[in-house]
Amino acid sequence: MKNGVDNIERMVDILSSLPTIGKKTARRLTYFILKQDIEYANKFSSTLLDLVQNVNLCKVCYNFTELEVCKICQSEKRDKSKICVVEDPSDVSYIDNTNEFSGLFHVLHGVINPLNNINAEDLKIRELINRLQGVDEVIIALNPNVESDITAQYLANLIKPLNIKVTKLASGIPLGTSIEYSDNATISRALEGRVLVR
């Protein structure tokens, strides 16, 4: 027990186990929590327990939900002929917030990565194939990198023989930046995926 602040060090340790939080920020957050009244920590703690006790994976799309089947899968308003395939549950909210897509989602929970020993069987790929009845387009919305490209190709090889269209997100120069600040690979992709000006 260093300087009698063992509990502080334990809190710093657990906060710095979170992604993007270093030791120095963790210490700052710990002192912030100590400066609040005790109700703050009680609420924090019970919110955390409620979170992990009530949130589970949707039986259909494998997004996080508090229900057996999530609201998106249950909704009558969604276009059930389109499924957007994403890597992580967080991607669902990012894509859904654009209001550009009214179909369903499917969360793979990772991408194929042989170097890290993540194979197709470790992902929710079989579950995707099993729900393709009545679907006419699968939109692959994975992050643009090599592992995702492998995963997208793997999925396309499985799905195309079922006479379902497989598309993926356009990759190119993001809005608001310039060609000058884009790397070579991004410019190449933007050229490769060039579209007709109408």
Add this chain to the structure above:
Amino acid sequence: MKNGVDNIERMVDILSSLPTIGKKTARRLTYFILKQDIEYANKFSSTLLDLVQNVNLCKVCYNFTELEVCKICQSEKRDKSKICVVEDPSDVSYIDNTNEFSGLFHVLHGVINPLNNINAEDLKIRELINRLQGVDEVIIALNPNVESDITAQYLANLIKPLNIKVTKLASGIPLGTSIEYSDNATISRALEGRVLVR
């Protein structure tokens, strides 16, 4: 309940109430917690409750401690003739980690800031004055800004009549940076506080 993820939104809200954590990071951290096994959240929650239930303010220096009087104040090895005055409990560990100072600390829990209605009575100033018996130097280690300068002057006016030396941290160009990247006020302070080369 938006998409049946009420608990997720509540977790995002409480995480983003922490300093330096925005909504997007909070969401990322929430999904990270959901991906860990339930033991992680249980440990997080109990660490948080242990923290606020066991950590209180030292009766002497007002630093955070789990004891009645903190280890630094209790230590036989510390030089009891010097007190280093800091704004926040976190400053104690930053200064103590340098191993340059072997005296005692005193935490003010703020600085005088008339614009935010923080006056001398709101700080642990009276408690500092009451523990000056046998002290021959008070080192004011506040962050270099206007409010701290006012506070330092206020403390000096109270303490100097007691025949105790009052010093403050040198302010100037930080190690590892250059004059080129320092602002005018910092360069002025460095000139003002110039020291003899021996």
